Amino acid sequence: MNAPANLVVETTSPAFKENAREALADRQLQQALSAVAPGLAARRGAARDALPEFETLREKGREIKNHTLANLDIYLELFEAKAKAAGSHVHFAPTPQDAREIILDICRKANAKVVTKGKSMISEEVGLNHFLEEAGLKIVETDLGEYLIQIRGETPSHIIAPAIHLTQDQVEQDFRRIHTTLPKNRVLAEPAQLVSEARGVLRERFLEADVGITGANFMIAETGSTVIVTNEGNGDLTQSLPRVHIVIASIEKLVPTLEDVGTLLRLLARSATGQEISTYTTFSTGPRRKGDPDGPEECHIVILDNGRSQLLGTDFQEVLRCIRCGACMNHCPVYGAIGGHAYGWVYPGPIGSVLTPALIGVKSSAHLPNASTFCGRCEAVCPMKIPLPGLMRKWREAEFAGGGGPALYGLGLKIWAAFAKRPRLYHVAARFGILGLSALAAGRGAFRKLPFASGWTKHRDLPAPQRRTFQQLWAEQKAGVPR
């Protein structure tokens, strides 16, 4: 099996090296990246320091997710029963194609023309917008960052800051190009003016939408609720105004109880943006109740698998603890240098390097687990303590052992996982990993400008860097040097 049949979103991961080289030469991208990512990392540090229990909470969060994953079938049944009792329709989507068809069917039955959408990486994973648009629906992304990239025909380059690759000037140009009914001579010099314009344009869409689609950060077995976390409130207008609310979420979003959600909420915003808590956390349970003056009349929950269940019982089960906070990419020197698009598929950064091979096969994403300096920063900040570098290493080994085939689909991975636990193979594969890095460095100089961690560059004869290294930026950031 070369490409999994359920790969519905194109990948440019095989061209990772070329992508990375282009990204490094892209001045606008470099400007945009340096404006945001280091700030997110610094704020996370401050938020962690302000909560003495933070490190212990990480351990608790890890335990909660491990427990849930080890009993996923039971919690899924509990969730389903509770959600149905609250009046939700629960749909099961083993593959992306299933999810797309289920959602289109709901939209058709609702006679929908306009569909608003809150931010959802799962909808990116199943290529939902494209599919619904082909079917004649008008899809409007309402998270500002998602809207910015939708009007450019792009995909997110970061899981929580999807338009992190864009500069303010680019946004102004796009708004002048797209919002043609507004006066040509209007002033759009400040971010606040741009935000106001988007607010006005999108408010009309919110009010006319027939269906609202959101993702979910959590699904709670105790109550059958789904939870979204936003700062803009767009997800709330998306789900409260239209007649039909559709939630799309993947199986690993399950958590047992409200207590467990509390622990994860204490980790999520701090890890993501360094906030004590995001501005809005919304628990949605079923459709509007009798006597409610607002809220949707129908609520559908579409639960996606897309190969995740096949990670259960393997070493890669750990990746299913991910709460999609983005901390690993905010702290990654490779991500910081090339941005998210170079990774070539839906999930960028360290989490992408581990998840993408699991979802689309390691063959077409073989470069990703190599896109690492093994500096270990991602694992050090991951609130769920996912051993990201170790799992990347395992993918390299898997690719090695499997002759480059996508090891995941079918039993291949499980057999391989047992095999790879043997130390002898580990040594062979580790050597392969080192060779992989050398090849990468020698390969047409694509990575010469990458600000790799010192442990790596030290042993190599690299040309003098043309811009400041990550370590310098990092040190300056800590010292508060304005940039």
Next chain:
Amino acid sequence: MSSNDKRRERMFASIRAGLEAYAPTNRQRAIDARMKSPPAPLVPQRAQKPLAEQKALFRGFLQGQSATVIEVASKAEIPKAVAGYLRANNLPLRVRAGADSYLRELDWTSEPALERMEGRAIGSDEVGLSRVTAAIAETGTLVLASGADNPVTITFLPETHIAVVEDKAIVGGFEGVWEKLRARFGKGAMSRTVNFVSGPSRTADIGGQLVMGAHGPRRLCVILVAE
């Protein structure tokens, strides 16, 4: 068997195949027990302080999150605080509120210029007024449960949101909220939405610069009632 049932069966089969390693017997019993009495979560120290300190913490976080906090001694002062805030910010003296009887029964005649409308919010409403179910000191967060008393649209559509917080609504941490929700709706149940609100709507999606009022309210005013 419906196609959804078939897909469901496939998913469960795949999950269970992966979970074989986790001794299938007895798992159900252990989980039933855990659902009945969840293990006590780690509650941060800051969430376990006495009321006076919780109030200060709540106020401090909310202000840090760009909300305005007004303190009044009794509920009789609420209409004046609402009108005063609206005047100070040059906003129309017209508010949208739900059917909440606490709010309805306040003496609004003390502010004759202030118009109050009941029902869900519509696009043209500029100011929303709600009373919260709980207020979390740990993070400076309002908790609003939807329903006729408190339509969810009031929290998100108007540009200005005013929320009344009574002392008895204040809890130290999230755990206090779960307790209140379970007491009100029964264990395992919720209103259609429960909203945690921790400041005005915001975005940093343009060049990483923080701007208030992305889609929800540009302003959040919290009236703390000391009774």
